[in-house]
Amino acid sequence: MNRGILLTVCIFAIVVLVVVAGFFLLDIEKVALSYWGFGSLLFSLAVSMLAAITILLPKKRRNAVFYSFGLSSATTLYLTAIIVGLIASKAFEKNLNGFILLQVIIHSLFIITAIIIFLASEHIRNKNVETQKKLDSGEYDRPKRGGF
Incomplete structure (x- = not known):
């Protein structure tokens, strides 16, 4: 196993x-x-861990820079x-369904x-x-129709 993945x-x-200790030990x-918020936070941590692991995996079929920075930024915004x-959950004390919908929307996005x-x-x-293959074959060096 890759050291980076193990560390992650x-x-x-x-x-x-x-998080688990804080939830059960704090007042x-x-x-x-509270349970929905706790579950949502644990789910988001699991998703974030999977995103971090996929960033560390070899990027043979993806543009490494776009993928790494894009997924890192999206994960940061997600968390x-x-x-x-969760901080604003007090506003949902009377509307549990609204809080659940908010969390589902965040996860879905x-x-x-x-x-x-x-x-x-x-x-x-x-x-x-594809562009590199065309450059290597000299296709971009040939004049176009009507060119010199």
């Missing part, structure tokens, strides 16, 4: 342990809203949105963004390979 798994395991009211949603980044990075890489 260890870091996220520690963060999950801290947090144990109501449905920020989850944390802000991240997953859609990650899929778009994955497909776009693969498309960019394919275009770059």
Whole structure:
């Protein structure tokens, strides 16, 4: 196993342990809203860990720069949105369904963004390979119709 992947798994395991310990040891009211927020945070940590691991995997069929920075930025925005949603959860005390919908929307937007980044990075890489092949074959050195 790659050292970077092992380190990522260890870091996220520690963060999950801290979140679980904090939820049960702190004086947090144990109501449905708190449990949904807790579950949403754990789910977002799992998704973020998978995103971090995919960034560390070899990028043979993807544009490495676009994929790495795009997915890193999307994951950062995703975690920020989850944390802000949890901080603002007091506004949803009377509306648990609204809080659940907000969390589902945040998770869905991240997953859609990650899929778009994955497909776009693969498309960019394919275009770059195609352009490089044309450069290597000298196709861009030939004059076009009517040229010199």
